[in-house]
Amino acid sequence: xxxxxxxxxxDEEVVALGELAxxxxxxxxAARREEFEQQHQVDREVWRAAGKLGLLCCSIPEEYGGGxxxxxxDLAVVEAQARLGETGWGNGVHSGIVAHYILxxxxxxxxxxWLPGMASGxxxxxxxxxxxxxxxxxxxxxxxxxxxxDEYVIDGAKTFITNGQQADLIVVAAKTDPTxxxxxxxxxxxxxxxxxxxxxxxxxxxVGQPSADTSELSFQDARVPAANLLGPRPGEGFGQLMTQLAxxxxxxxxQAVASAEAAVALTTEYAKSRDMFxxxxxxxxxxxxxxxxxxxxxRVARAFIDDCVQRHLAGELDxxxxxxxxxxxxxxxxxxxDRCLQLFGGYGYMREYPIARMFADARVTKIFAGSNETMKxxxxxxx
Numbered sequence: 001x002x003x004x005x006x007x008x009x010x011d012e013e014v015v016a017l018g019e020l021a022x023x024x025x026x027x028x029x030a031a032r033r034e035e036f037e038q039q040h041q042v043d044r045e046v047w048r049a050a051g052k053l054g055l056l057c058c059s060i061p062e063e064y065g066g067g068x069x070x071x072x073x074d075l076a077v078v079e080a081q082a083r084l085g086e087t088g089w090g091n092g093v094h095s096g097i098v099a100h101y102i103l104x105x106x107x108x109x110x111x112x113x114w115l116p117g118m119a120s121g122x123x124x125x126x127x128x129x130x131x132x133x134x135x136x137x138x139x140x141x142x143x144x145x146x147x148x149x150d151e152y153v154i155d156g157a158k159t160f161i162t163n164g165q166q167a168d169l170i171v172v173a174a175k176t177d178p179t180x181x182x183x184x185x186x187x188x189x190x191x192x193x194x195x196x197x198x199x200x201x202x203x204x205x206x207v208g209q210p211s212a213d214t215s216e217l218s219f220q221d222a223r224v225p226a227a228n229l230l231g232p233r234p235g236e237g238f239g240q241l242m243t244q245l246a247x248x249x250x251x252x253x254x255q256a257v258a259s260a261e262a263a264v265a266l267t268t269e270y271a272k273s274r275d276m277f278x279x280x281x282x283x284x285x286x287x288x289x290x291x292x293x294x295x296x297x298x299r300v301a302r303a304f305i306d307d308c309v310q311r312h313l314a315g316e317l318d319x320x321x322x323x324x325x326x327x328x329x330x331x332x333x334x335x336x337x338d339r340c341l342q343l344f345g346g347y348g349y350m351r352e353y354p355i356a357r358m359f360a361d362a363r364v365t366k367i368f369a370g371s372n373e374t375m376k377x378x379x380x381x382x383x
Contacts, residue, residue: 007306007309007310008306008310009072009075009306009309009310009313010072010076011072013069013073014069014072014073014075014076015076017054017055017058017069017073017076017077018076018077018079018080019080020053020055021055021076021077021080021081022080022083022084024049024050024053024055025080025081025084025086025089026084028046028049028050029042029046029081029084029086029088029089030084030085030086033086033088033211036088036211037088037210037211039211040165040203040210040211040212040213040214041088041165041166041203041211041212041213042088042089042211042213044121044124044166046089047094047121047122047124047166048120048121048122049121050091050121051119051120051121051122052120052121054067055077055091056091056094056095056118056119056120056121057074057094057095057099057115057118057119058073058074058076058077058095059071059072059073059074059095059100060095060099060103060115060118060119061103064103064111064112064115064116064119065115065116065117065118065119065120066099066115066119067119070313071096071247071309071312071313072309072313074095074096074251075096075251075254075309077091077095078091078092078096078251078254078255078258079254079255079258081255082254082255082256082258082259082262083258083259083261083262084262085259085262085354085357085358085361086211087208087209087211087212087361088209088210088211088212088213089211089212090124090126090162090163090212090213092251092252092255093125093126093127093162093163094118094124094125094126094163095118096247096248096251097125097127097244097247097248097251098118098125098126098127098169098171099115099118099119099125100244100247101127101171101187101230101240101244102114102115102118102171102189102230103115104240104243104244105187105230105231105236105240106189106230109227110189110227110228110230114169114189117168118169122168123168123169124163124166124167124168124169125163125167125168125169125170125171126161126162126163126164126167126169126170126171127161127162127170127171127173128158128161128164128170128171128172128173128217129141129158129173129241130158130159130160130161131143131156131157131158131159132157132159138173138182138185138238138241139181139182139185139238141156141173141174141175141185142156142175143155143156143157143158143172143173143174143175143219144156144174144175144176144178145172145174145175145176145186145188145224146176147176147226147234149226150225150226150227151223151224151225151226152174152176152188152223152224152225152226152228152229153197153221153222153223153224154172154174154188154190154197154219154221154222154223154224155219155220155221155222156174156218156219157201157216157217157218157219158172158216158217158218158219159201159204159216159217160204160214160368161214161215161216161217162212162213162214163213164200164201164203164213164214164215164216164217165200165203165213165215166213167192168191168192168193169189169190169191169192170189170190170192170217171187171188171189171190171230172187172188172189172190172219173185173186173187173237173241174186174187174188174237176234176235176237177234177235180235182238183235183238184235185235185237185238185241186229186230186231186234186235186236186237187229187230187231187236187237187240187241188224188228188229188230189224189228189230190219190222190224190228191224191228195222195223195224196221196222196223197219197220197221197222197223198217198218198219198222199217199218199219199220200215200216200217201215201216201217201218202215202216203215204216206364207360207363207364208357208359208360208361208362208363208364209360209361209364242319245319245322245369245370246312246317246318246319246322247312247322248369249322249323249325249326249369249370249375250305250308250309250312250317250322250325250326252326252329252330252365252368252369253305253308253322253325253326253329253330254305254309255365256301256329256330256332256333256362256365257298257301257302257305257329257333259333259337259358259362260294260297260298260301260329260332260333260336260337261298261302262358263294263333263336263337263340263355263358264291264294264295264298264336264340266340266354266355267291267294267340267343267344267355268282268291268295270343270344270355271287271291271343281343287343290339290340290342290343291340291343293339294336294339294340297332297335297336298332298336301328301329301332301333304325304328304329305325305329308321308322308325319378320378320379320382323370323375323376323378323379324375324379326369326370326372326375327366327372327375327376327379330362330365330366330372331366331372333362333365334362334363334365334366337355337358337359337362338359340355341355341356341358341359344356
């Protein structure tokens with residue numbers, strides 16, 4: 001069964017870029033999986049090699065060093081990575097999220113200073129929102145940024161930060177006015193090499209995604225130039241976050257659907273080759289029914305997410321629909337990969353089999369970028 005959709009947003013150029021990305025990820029990331037899992041991050045050379053091929057910041061304008069494409073080009077790279085079951089390389093955050101915070105809210109000087117390095121892979125980006133004790137509840141973050149002359153002094157802690165150990169640029173959500181609630185939140189870019197008081201904490205041991213750089217960060221009287229504020233004035237950070245989170249949730253949805261399709265294809269191939277009781281696993285009606293249901297769910301999810309992508313490219317994807325796509329596609333992905341693993345039997349529980357890694361890696365998709373419970377609450381508010 002062909003699982004590759006030919007949606008209107010996926011033109012020949014986007015398809016070609018996805019094919020290039022797949023070859024790169026297979027040879028440069030997948031081939032070194034065990035090494036990257038042990039060190040809990042991909043090597044820095046992967047970022048620079050990807051930059052040389054034009055796989056980073058594909059939708060950033062050429063004048064800032066990017067590929068000059070649409071967000072569909074970034075999603076082609078995201079899909080290629082998801083189809084190969086590679087969750088360690090944090091390009092989705094780097095290109096799909098951090099670069100777009102800078103593009104959308106940065107001054108001309110900020111964009112010219114930071115985006116070319118992100119596109120080349122010389123600068124790696126991260127976004128620091130989540131804090132210990134404050135997950136999806138962004139209004140109640142405790143990290144503070146106090147203005148002192150031409151600097152902000154940042155104090156606080158962040159956790160679960162993708163690219164935390166390697167990041168050169170970190171978009172930090174902090175309270176510049178602790179008395180103003182959501183209106184007191186600002187986004188400030190921390191340039192790590194020139195920030196006294198910034199400390200990288202431990203790399204976190206996770207249930208899945210072992211090659212992903214996920215870290216704790218702390219700021220102890222960390223001094224950052226006031227010019228690194230994103231936006232014309234402080235207090236606009238919460239609105240910036242809410243606007244960009246729709247795109248972040250779309251990225252996760254695309255990853256979930258592509259991964260679900262890959263799980264169905266992988267399991268179908270296995271079932272047709274696995275001998276059991278004098279026949280193949282595929283010959284059992286239960287196997288065919290499980291995969292028929294999974295394939296149908298994946299196809300429905302594909303139709304939904306393709307529509308969301310098209311809406312986003314047209315500037316019409318609203319926050320409610322993005323929340324719908326995030327919770328529903330990740331729920332379906334986790335269910336599909338669980339049912340597929342069951343068909344592998346004991347082998348499905350062995351990490352040498354891709355389905356086992358997919359099973360462990362999938363679970364967090366229901367949590368990050370806002371838990372699925374939070375997504376449902378956001379949806380309910382719009383009803």
